[in-house]
Amino acid sequence: MLGFGIALEPLNLALVIFGCALGLFIGAMPGLGSVNGVAILLPMTFLVPPTGAIIFLAAIYYGAMYGGAISSIMLGIPGASTAVATTFDGRPLALAGKADQALITAAGASFIGGTVSVVLFTLFAPPLAEVALAFGSAEEFALMMLAFATFIGLGGDDIPKTLFSICIGLVLSAVGLDIISGEPRLIFGGLPGFFHGINFLVLAIGIYGIGEMLWTIESSSDGVKVSQASFGVGRIVLHLKGLKNTLKTTLMGSLLGYFVGILPAAGATPGSIMAYGMAKTMSKDPDSFGKGNIEGVAAPESANNAASTGSMLPMLTLGIPGSPTTAILLGGMVIWGLEPGPMLFVEHQDFVWALIASLYVANLAAMLINLAFIPAFIAILRTPFTILAPIIFVLCLVGGYAPTQSLHDIWLMLIFGVVGYLMRKLDYPLAPAVLAIVLGPLAETSMRQALIMSDGSLMIFFERPISGTIMGIAIVLFVLPAAKIYRSSIARKNN
């Protein structure tokens, strides 16, 4: 309660609202992303007291999570890896003229995800920190396998093409520094630009942004396609009421996202993908996913917001950032003289509770601001493609340049744009490649660490109770699609 007192102080409240609005904008711009937003604004926080400063940065982080859905839905370009899964159904909905429904559901699901996770955080922070501590390299690898298993099922009917797409992503993710030996690898004869590896955003913006644009130009060479999107207050209420249809999916996504989020190093991306996969698996109508099923927006959006709150837990209790953005927040706390770690909850209670209370407030503020801006976003869709395309192109260039500030990455992004266009033309799913580049390094690192520990024995993944259980589930999920195909081919024969 003390926390709410601090969070609702006029200055802090103003910071939350300003932070959310700023975060929303940062998140909605493809490529800016919360990491850069928080990093750029960190020095500004010296103008306010430490508690206000962290509240401000947390609000930006939070707002950006809401904002990420906007470019995923409106432009089909995921602005952050956490919003990739939102494009699967969000984009088809927007193209079908239901952008308002997708945006409102995204905002509502985000709100529920955020709220569920903050409540869990409030009630169970210390015991959950122990869970995070129990996760070692073997468990982490098992979790990554689970994520990969989920999206084998996502690729649609053509499993070989999905696997191929995953492999492209994995190979690209191996470029750069070998995490274990420290040696550069696959750097194309030592081009300096490849030393830092291939950034997720360079691939995602290339494939989705540039590739999609090329695709649109080809498919609408004669005329300009304008989406029919209407909007009114009545529809907001209607769609908010519609949220209860997706409530089960949303709650499931929230819980899943939160638990994946509290594990160090995992972050919100695997959580949102797993939530999407789970929603599809448990749906009565799995075939409608990827073609504009509203549950396909609700699941990843609730999960990524829940995970972003979740990733604050290892940051505050263990001093380990669960995501790149929390890594910057962590740096900020050190600068303000707050030492994250097990003692923070004992020595700086007022700060911790003020932060948690501000998350409740930020959650509400971000949703309201988001809803207020929806008409403006809808207007974007009515803009003719000939005007929109150059703007998107510039946004793509900025987005590709921002993460590493290197021109090399812009060229790379343009190449990926052409590759993405060709993949679309040949009907290869794009998402598995993009997700593999995010999860690949995490999986590789944890696998190699675990194997060093076990002297190369794979049993380490199955002997440990937590890791063994997760691996078991992952294997079942891997086998499931194969079994389905086998069954249907038997059925065809019998017919």
Added chain:
Amino acid sequence: MSIVSKKLRNMVIPVAVAVASTLTFSTSAVAEWSPKKPIDFVIMAGKGGGADKMARLMQSVIEKHGLSSKPFVPINKPGGSGAEALLHLKSKKGDNHTVMVTLNSFYTTPLRQPGLGVDISTFTPVGRMAEDTFLLWVNVDSGIENIDQFVAAAKAAGSDWLMAGTGKGQEDQLLTTFLNKAYGLQIKYVPFKGGGRVAKELAGNHCNSTVNNPSEQLGFYEAGKTRPIASFTPNRLPLFPDAPTFRELGKDYVYFMQRSVVGAPGMSDEAAAYYRDVFARVYATDEWQAYMTKKSLMGGFLTGAKLKSYWAREKAIHEVILKDIGEI
């Protein structure tokens, strides 16, 4: 404990202020150079790591006290254990608006990868801001309280004894190799990304020991989860008075991590003087001094020829160590 650290601080500040004021004087005497555009503040490591945190602290201190007329813009170049950052700086020859935060990979990476063609003696010295210290840590659950028990337990475990550390061929592995040689052990080294992650591996009992910096292990130490066994410093650290130094234990081994700022090669003398002045002032601020005390950092401000000869000495030491462990 606090009295000792206060003493240390009281000693350091007057020296620093003296250094800063002389520098200010000499700068204004040379020429009134000031940056024409925002300064690229390259960080030789990824976001969220020790070097990154320190760089952002410097940036914040500069902003807060208005020490520079143009902002310092941090850019992370973590690739190839700093190879990417070193190549970047090398390519900025003659540039007056690029400075970089370095650590010990400043010596080890060019030694391990001669193909990069990086000669650190060509870089412009700006300032050594601190030297970070190392200790040997175990989880309290292990029951180990001193080096004898540590050696006995590690001997018994053989190559099943796991040491978590940050990156291959870097500081933590050099120290692990030292322990193996000095005590006849077969500790196995497992690299992780970032010192914070390494500290967590120990607290979660996923490894048997670490050689973390104090700042990385402090939280778990205060929570009673981990324990320092001995320090790689010349004297006991004020924060951990019960942990003896390896020197006391009969193994004369001291190892530091430098936290320095370096400018592009061929930077103009006026610009170099400007940055030396900025960072000497940063060093003298209360924020920086408080940070040094709290994180158990050591080392005074070094610049100019002194910093160059410090680098030459450290590089020679690292060459010997790397040859010793067969990395080069």
